[in-house]
Amino acid sequence: MFLTRSEYDRGVNTFSPEGRLFQVEYAIEAVKLGSTSIGIRTKEGVLLAAEKRSTSKLMVNDAIEKISKVDQHVAVTFAGLIADSRTLVERAQIEAQNFWFTYNRKIRVEDVTQSVANLALQFGDDDVKASMSRPFGVAMLFAGVDQEGAKLFHLDPSGTFIDCKAKSIGAASDGAEQNLKEQYHDALTLKEALKQVMEEKLNAANVEVVVIKPTTDEKGRQIGQFERVSDAELDQVIAAL
Amino acid sequence: MAPVHDELQRTLNPTCTGASVIAMQYKTGVVVMTDRVVSYGKMARYKNVSRQYKVNDNVLVTFGGDHADFQWLQNVIERQVLLWKRFDQDIGPKALHGYLTSLLYARRCKMNPLWNTLVVAGVEEEEKNNKETSTPFIGIITQKGCAYQVKHVATGLGAFLLNQAVEDEFRKKGDELTRQEAEAVLKKALELTLYHDCVADNDFEIGRVDANEGVVLGKEQTIIGDWSIAETNCQYE
Amino acid sequence: MSNFTGITATMNPLAEMAQFKQNMREVAASPEWRTSKLIERQRWNPYSMEGGSTAAISGDNFAIVASDTRMTQNDINILTRDAEKIHVLNDSIILSTSGFYGDVIQLRKVLQSRLHKYRFDYRADMSADLCAELLSRNLYYRRFFPYYTGAMLAGIDENGKGAVFSYDPIGCIERLGYSASGAAEPMIIPFLDCQIGHVTVAEDYEKPPLTIERAISLMKDAFRGAAEREISTGDKIHLVIAEAGKPIVQKFLPLRED
Numbered sequence: 229m230f231l232t233r234s235e236y237d238r239g240v241n242t243f244s245p246e247g248r249l250f251q252v253e254y255a256i257e258a259v260k261l262g263s264t265s266i267g268i269r270t271k272e273g274v275l276l277a278a279e280k281r282s283t284s285k286l287m288v289n290d291a292i293e294k295i296s297k298v299d300q301h302v303a304v305t306f307a308g309l310i311a312d313s314r315t316l317v318e319r320a321q322i323e324a325q326n327f328w329f330t331y332n333r334k335i336r337v338e339d340v341t342q343s344v345a346n347l348a349l350q351f352g353d354d355d356v357k358a359s360m361s362r363p364f365g366v367a368m369l370f371a372g373v374d375q376e377g378a379k380l381f382h383l384d385p386s387g388t389f390i391d392c393k394a395k396s397i398g399a400a401s402d403g404a405e406q407n408l409k410e411q412y413h414d415a416l417t418l419k420e421a422l423k424q425v426m427e428e429k430l431n432a433a434n435v436e437v438v439v440i441k442p443t444t445d446e447k448g449r450q451i452g453q454f455e456r457v458s459d460a461e462l463d464q465v466i467a468a469l
Numbered sequence: 470m471a472p473v474h475d476e477l478q479r480t481l482n483p484t485c486t487g488a489s490v491i492a493m494q495y496k497t498g499v500v501v502m503t504d505r506v507v508s509y510g511k512m513a514r515y516k517n518v519s520r521q522y523k524v525n526d527n528v529l530v531t532f533g534g535d536h537a538d539f540q541w542l543q544n545v546i547e548r549q550v551l552l553w554k555r556f557d558q559d560i561g562p563k564a565l566h567g568y569l570t571s572l573l574y575a576r577r578c579k580m581n582p583l584w585n586t587l588v589v590a591g592v593e594e595e596e597k598n599n600k601e602t603s604t605p606f607i608g609i610i611t612q613k614g615c616a617y618q619v620k621h622v623a624t625g626l627g628a629f630l631l632n633q634a635v636e637d638e639f640r641k642k643g644d645e646l647t648r649q650e651a652e653a654v655l656k657k658a659l660e661l662t663l664y665h666d667c668v669a670d671n672d673f674e675i676g677r678v679d680a681n682e683g684v685v686l687g688k689e690q691t692i693i694g695d696w697s698i699a700e701t702n703c704q705y706e
Numbered sequence: 707m708s709n710f711t712g713i714t715a716t717m718n719p720l721a722e723m724a725q726f727k728q729n730m731r732e733v734a735a736s737p738e739w740r741t742s743k744l745i746e747r748q749r750w751n752p753y754s755m756e757g758g759s760t761a762a763i764s765g766d767n768f769a770i771v772a773s774d775t776r777m778t779q780n781d782i783n784i785l786t787r788d789a790e791k792i793h794v795l796n797d798s799i800i801l802s803t804s805g806f807y808g809d810v811i812q813l814r815k816v817l818q819s820r821l822h823k824y825r826f827d828y829r830a831d832m833s834a835d836l837c838a839e840l841l842s843r844n845l846y847y848r849r850f851f852p853y854y855t856g857a858m859l860a861g862i863d864e865n866g867k868g869a870v871f872s873y874d875p876i877g878c879i880e881r882l883g884y885s886a887s888g889a890a891e892p893m894i895i896p897f898l899d900c901q902i903g904h905v906t907v908a909e910d911y912e913k914p915p916l917t918i919e920r921a922i923s924l925m926k927d928a929f930r931g932a933a934e935r936e937i938s939t940g941d942k943i944h945l946v947i948a949e950a951g952k953p954i955v956q957k958f959l960p961l962r963e964d
Contacts, residue, residue, distance in 0.1 A: 619785075
C-alpha cells in the first residue's frame, strides 16, 4: 500500500522521515489536555498536588483520586488519560510489593519509576504478544523518600524519566512551571512549597495534596511516610495566604 | 476412570545394568575403562556390549547403571551435539557435563530419575585448535544430579573397592603419569573388581581421549587374573 | 460410579436403587485402600547426603567462612577431596553450603542468575543484606520439596560490618555472630559458643576480643577438631576471608585425609 507523507502516524512503531514517532508525540499532547499536577522536592520531603476539575456539580468530588499511593513511601500523580494511568499505577504497586516481598526492603523510587517506564514502552500493533496497542496517554510524577533521600521523577509517554527538583504536568503546566522556576530554591520548606502550590486559585474542594515525609524504619534506615493533607489543613494554608 | 500407575512408567528400579567405570587422567588425556557386560540382576544378560559412547573428537561419555536409560541419553546427547553443530561448534566435556547435570537434576526433581552414574571424559580445548592449551577433564554425575570433577575415579562397587587404590597409584606420579602407566593401573584395578564384584566381567575395553589423537575407542580385551586363591578359599567340595 | 450420568431426577427409582447396590458391591469387593495405587511402597529417595561441614564467623569489619573439601558417599566412601562448598557470589557475598550437593549446585545457580539480573534491573551489585532475604525466599519457595542444604550466607553488609546469616533447609533466616552447618555442626557450634560467645566459660575467665587473626585461628582449630572425630569431614580447609574495603581472600589449608 502506498503511504503518503502524512500517513506516518498510522503505525505506532513507524518513524516519519524526519525521525519522529507521531503516535508517541500525540500521546504527549494528550497529557496537555489533562488537569494540572505539581510535584516539589524539598529537604523536608516531597509534595504532590493535583487539581481536580469537576465538570459538573452532579459529580461526587471526593470520589476522584488524582494522587495514588504506590507504597508506604511512594506516591504518584498523573495527567492525561486517567484510565491509562490505572494500568501503570498497578504496575508500580506490584513492582513495589514484589521488591519488598523478595528482599524485605522498600524499593527505591527510581527503580519503581524505571519499571513503569519499561511498561510504558511496551506498545506495538503486532498481534504476537498481548500488549498495549498504543502508547499510554499519561505523564506521571513519582514522589517518594528512600534511603538516598527525597526523590521526584517525571515520566512521560515516551518512557523517558527524569529526576526533578520540581515539575508540573497537565494543562496549566507551562505557567505553573514558570512559577516554579522563579520561586524554587534549595532551602525550600514543605510549608513554603504548599503555599507556592496554593497561590493558584485553588480551594480544598478542587485540589488534592499528598506529602511524603522522611522517617526511619524499624532498622533505622531512612524511608518515607505517605500522608494526605486534610481539607482542614488546606483551608488553613489558604486562609493564611 | 482407571487409576494411573505412573510409578510403572518411571525407572524406580534399574533393569539391565552396567557395573563399575574406572577413569584416570594422564599427562595429555584421559583413559576410561569399562567391562563389556550388561547384567540383568546378577545374570550376565548381554555380553560384548560397549558402555562407552563417543560424543565427538573431544568427549567420551561412559555410564554405570540402567542401560535403557543410557541408550535414551545417547539420543539426547546426539541431539545436543547437532544443536552445537548448527552453530559450527563442537561441544566440550565441561559444557556437556554441565548440560547432563541439569538434565539429571531436573529428572530427579520430577521424581523420575535417570538411573545412571555418568562419567564424562575428555579434553577441554581452552583455545580452538591449539592442542598445547588442552586440559584433561573427568566429570562425574550421579543419578540424583550431584556433580563433581576429579582426576581419577571409580564408580559403582568400584567406588568402595578401588577409589583408594587408584588414588594411591595416581599420587605416585600425579599429572606426569603416562598413558601406558595409567592403563596399567586400570588393568590392575579391573583385576581387583573381578575378584570381588560378582557382576564385573573379565571382558573389558579401555577408551581414551587424548589432546593429540582425539577419542580412541578401546579394543576388546580379556584378563584372566590369578585364581590360585580359589583352591584354599572354596566353601564347597 | 462410572455409570453415574448426573440425570438422577428422571431415573426410575428402582433402577437407581439397583445401581446404588451394584456400586456398593463393587466398592466392598475392592476397597480403595486395597488398590495398588494406595499401597504403601518403598518410595525412591530423591536426596543423598554428601557430608562435610562449614562454619562462619562475623566480626566488626570482617566475616570469615570455612569448609572442608571432602565429598562423601554414605559417609564412608570419599568421592572427591576437592569439593567446592563455599561459593563467592560477588565482591561482598559468600555462600557456604552442606547437605545434598545436587541441590547445592542448583541453589548456587539460582542465586548467581538472580544476582546477575539484579545488576541489570537496579544498576548495582546486590548487597549481602538483600541477598540474605532473597535466599530465604528461594528456600521457602520449595517448602514442600526442600533444597536439602544447610546454607549460610556471609559477607560485608551495607554498613561495612561483618554479617553471617544462617538458614534451615526451608528458609528460616537468622543473623548470627557465628554459625556452623553440616555433619560436624554439633561439634563446631559448642566450640564457638565457648570461644566466641563466651557462654560456657567462667565469669573471671579471660575473654579476648574477636580480631580477624583470632577468628581465623579459631576456625582452623574448629576444623582440625572436627576432622579428628567426624568421618565425613577432612582433606582440606577452604578458608574465605572478607574484610571491609578489601578484596575477598581464599586459602586452602591441609587437613587429615583419613
